[in-house]
Amino acid sequence: MSGPYVIRGSVALPEAELAWRFSRSSGPGGQHVNTSDTQVELRFDLANTEALPEVWKQRALERLAGRLVDGVVTVRACEHRSQWRNREAAAVRLAALLAEATAPPPRPRRPTRIPRGINERRLWEKKQRSETKRGRSGRDWS
DSSP: OOSOOEEETTEEOOGGGEEEEEEOOOSSOTHHHHHOOOEEEEEEESTTOSSSOHHHHHHHHHHTTTTOBTTEEEEEEOSSSSHHHHHHHHHHHHHHHHHHHHSOOOOOOOOOOOOHHHHHHHHHHHHHHHHHHHHTSSGGGO
16 A cells, blocks of 8 residues: 555545455456456445544544445445556545544635626626517507
8 A cells, every 4th residue: 555545634535544445347348358357446434433533533433424334334336457556546536535524614705795796787787688688579560
């Protein structure tokens, strides 16, 4: 592996808490695909991990509730022909998923008023468009 996968700041995925599983990939690949276990399934026990701060863990459990099975998040990678590259892809994908799930919520939007000039300009352009369309009617052309 290419080192620790940083989630955010100094928090990284602990190698000891990652569970790897390998199987044969589906799809094209000739005889190679029938003989090698290149598909990678990476499992991370989010509910019982000690690597994440408690606030991050609760946030991630709430946001990833649809993906979790008994508190475990699973990521699968099979797009490469090499098991090593699939391992890299799965680990990077898991780190990105956890980074997104543990991110702080966005700041609430402060409502602002629409400036009067913008509203007046919109109404003036609307009136101009109306005049243009009214001029196209064939009422007075007889």
